[in-house]
Amino acid sequence: MVLTGGGDCPGLNAVIRGIVKRASQEQDWEVVGCIESFNGVLREPTEVEILDEKRVEGLQIQGGTILGTTNKGGPFAWPVKEADGTWTTADRSDEMLRKLQYMGIDAVINIGGDGSQRISLGLYNKGLNIVGVPKTIDNDLSMTDYTFGFQTAVQICTDAIDKLVTTAASHNRVFVIEVMGRDAGWIALHSAIAGGADVCLIPEIPYDINRVIDKINSRYNKRRGNCIIVIAEGAMPKGGNVTGTETGEVGYQHIKLGGVSEQLAADLKAAGVEHDIRCTILGHLQRGGTPIAFDRVLATEFGVRAMEFVLEGRFGQMVAYHHPDIIGVPLEEAVRQPHLINPDERLVHTAKGVGIEMGG
Ligand code: F6P
Numbered sequence: 001m002v003l004t005g006g007g008d009c010p011g012l013n014a015v016i017r018g019i020v021k022r023a024s025q026e027q028d029w030e031v032v033g034c035i036e037s038f039n040g041v042l043r044e045p046t047e048v049e050i051l052d053e054k055r056v057e058g059l060q061i062q063g064g065t066i067l068g069t070t071n072k073g074g075p076f077a078w079p080v081k082e083a084d085g086t087w088t089t090a091d092r093s094d095e096m097l098r099k100l101q102y103m104g105i106d107a108v109i110n111i112g113g114d115g116s117q118r119i120s121l122g123l124y125n126k127g128l129n130i131v132g133v134p135k136t137i138d139n140d141l142s143m144t145d146y147t148f149g150f151q152t153a154v155q156i157c158t159d160a161i162d163k164l165v166t167t168a169a170s171h172n173r174v175f176v177i178e179v180m181g182r183d184a185g186w187i188a189l190h191s192a193i194a195g196g197a198d199v200c201l202i203p204e205i206p207y208d209i210n211r212v213i214d215k216i217n218s219r220y221n222k223r224r225g226n227c228i229i230v231i232a233e234g235a236m237p238k239g240g241n242v243t244g245t246e247t248g249e250v251g252y253q254h255i256k257l258g259g260v261s262e263q264l265a266a267d268l269k270a271a272g273v274e275h276d277i278r279c280t281i282l283g284h285l286q287r288g289g290t291p292i293a294f295d296r297v298l299a300t301e302f303g304v305r306a307m308e309f310v311l312e313g314r315f316g317q318m319v320a321y322h323h324p325d326i327i328g329v330p331l332e333e334a335v336r337q338p339h340l341i342n343p344d345e346r347l348v349h350t351a352k353g354v355g356i357e358m359g360g
Contacts, residue, residue, distance in 0.1 A: 001048070001100070002109045004065040005037035005074070005116035009135050009149030010291035011299035012065040015111050017056040018303020024053050026311065032105075036068040037116070038075050041096055046103070060296045063289045069112075072251030074119050079251040087250050097126060107310045111135050111302075113147070114335055115253075117318060121331040124316040131309045132318035132331055133302045137287055140184035142339040143329040144320035148299040153180065153286040154190040160282055161195030161228060168226040171276060174216055174268070176229045178261035178281040182254075185341045187286070188232035189348070192356055198227045199357045201264075203234035203242070204341040205348075207359025209267055215357040216273060223275070231264060233257040238360065258283070301326050 002019050004012050016033065023029045031051045034040035040047035049055075049067070059066065073079045075096045077089040100108070107129040110120045113136035120132045134141045137153035157179050168175045177197075181187040185202025192200035199215050201207045212229065219227040234257055236242050243263050244255040261279040268277060291299065298321060305319045305326045317328035341348065343360075351358060 001032050001034050001105045001107070002051070002067070002111065003034040003037050003040070004067050004069045004135070005110060005112035005119065006069060006071045006135065007113070007137075008064050008069050008287055009137050010063045010152040010287070010289065011148035011295040012069075012111060012135060013056075013059040013062045014291060014296050014299035015133055015135075015148070015303040015306070016051065016066065017059040018300040019109055019307045020051045020056045021053060022304045022307040029311075033067045036070045037112070038096060038119070039070060039073075041099055041103070042075065042078065042092055046099070048103075060300060061290055063291065071115065072249065072253075074115075076119060076122055077251070077253075089251075093123065093126060097123070097128060100128070107131070107315065109133060109306045109310065113138070114141055114338065117141070117331055117335050120318070121316075121335060124331055129310070129313075129315045131306050131315060132334065133306050134318055134320060134334070137187065138181045138184050139186040140182065140338045140340065141334065142337055143318070143334045145323050146298065146321055148295045148302060149287070149291065150186065151294045152289075152292045153187050154194065155292050156286050156289075157187055157191035157230075157282060158194040160280065160285075161191060161197060161230065164280060165195070165226075165228060168228060172220075172224055172226055173276040173278055174227045174229065174273070176231055176261040176265050176277065176279045178231050178233055178258070178279065180282070180286050181232045181234060182257060183234045183338065183340065185232045185235070188230050188235075189341060189351060192230040193347070193351055193354070195228070195230070196354075197230045197356060199229040199359065200351055201229065201231040201235040201359045202341055203232055203236065205343050205358050205360040206236050206238045206240070208238050209264075209271060211357055211359055212264075213268065213271060213273060216268070216275070220275065225275075227275075229264070231261050233260055235260055237267070
């Protein structure tokens with residue numbers, strides 16, 4: 001059985017296709033897809049779909065996931081409405097494992113980010129034959145060089161910066177471009193370098209607004225000039241906090257990040273910056289549409305190898321990209337700590353080397 005969990009991401013369908021195509025080369029293996037992560041097994045009636053070669057034809061191009069996904073709840077924290085209207089959670093993992101056995105499922109491939117792989121680990125520890133596949137545009141999973149979907153998101157952001165550069169120059173404006181990434185600045189850092197930004201602010205380096213102002217000033221000759229600031233949604237000023245809101249959505253366990261670009265613009269204005277400032281929040285555009293070739297290839301490699309791990313009985317592992325190989329890492333290690341930017345790392349050095357102000 002294959003399923004996709006967490007936020008969607010370009011390349012999910014390419015992984016599903018890789019799994020199904022590789023499985024079809026074996027006798028005795030049939031692949032079923034579970035709808036909306038594990039929810040399809042937990043719901044009554046069960047929501048699963050048989051996946052054959054015909055169903056996955058051409059899927060490497062298609063964004064999103066044909067199986068649907070969710071980043072709420074899960075078998076260990078299923079949302080339950082109490083009589084008084086409040087919500088609690090129930091652990092339905094044992095019930096789900098019994099149901100999988102009843103359905104005759106021999107193995108599960110769980111395509112998802114850190115939250116999903118924590119669920120994989122919990123289920124593996126309870127005896128499920130499970131293999132993980134690392135997915136997320138944030139690239140924040142350690143033990144793999146890249147997650148698929150990340151490079152597509154970086155390309156989308158870079159294309160946006162390329163467009164905003166020309167309008168910023170025409171109007172002598174400061175542009176603040178907010179990109180996703182949650183607690184990791186990978187999308188911001190890569191797209192700032194690729195797009196030739198002037199400032200890049202990431203969660204791993206809380207920023208000093210005075211450094212941002214100095215950079216803006218250096219980019220103007222009296223009123224002529226422009227400045228491109230790329231800011232990760234999880235960035236924060238020195239001594240400050242992230243900008244976000246509680247969604248109030250049932251089962252959603254995160255703060256919804258967003259709005260730090262507008263906060264920075266307001267702070268710059270309050271500090272006396274007189275140039276026009278405009279903000280662009282790229283939001284879910286970064287997760288939509290067709291995966292670029294790199295992600296199609298990586299996702300296909302992950303899919304094929306994940307299926308081979310099943311055939312080889314290598315459970316409790318996550319497939320991972322360690323250039324030039326696709327290897328397996330224990331799920332426990334895969335989720336131990338997030339993959340964040342070390343301020344001393346090569347790419348930060350490169351950004352500074354081309355004059356990008358990192359804010360701290
Ligand atoms: O983890 C992927 C991601 O796109 C983050 O970059 C972002 O903060 C979050 O998901 C948005 O989640 P949602 O789709 O629930 O708004």
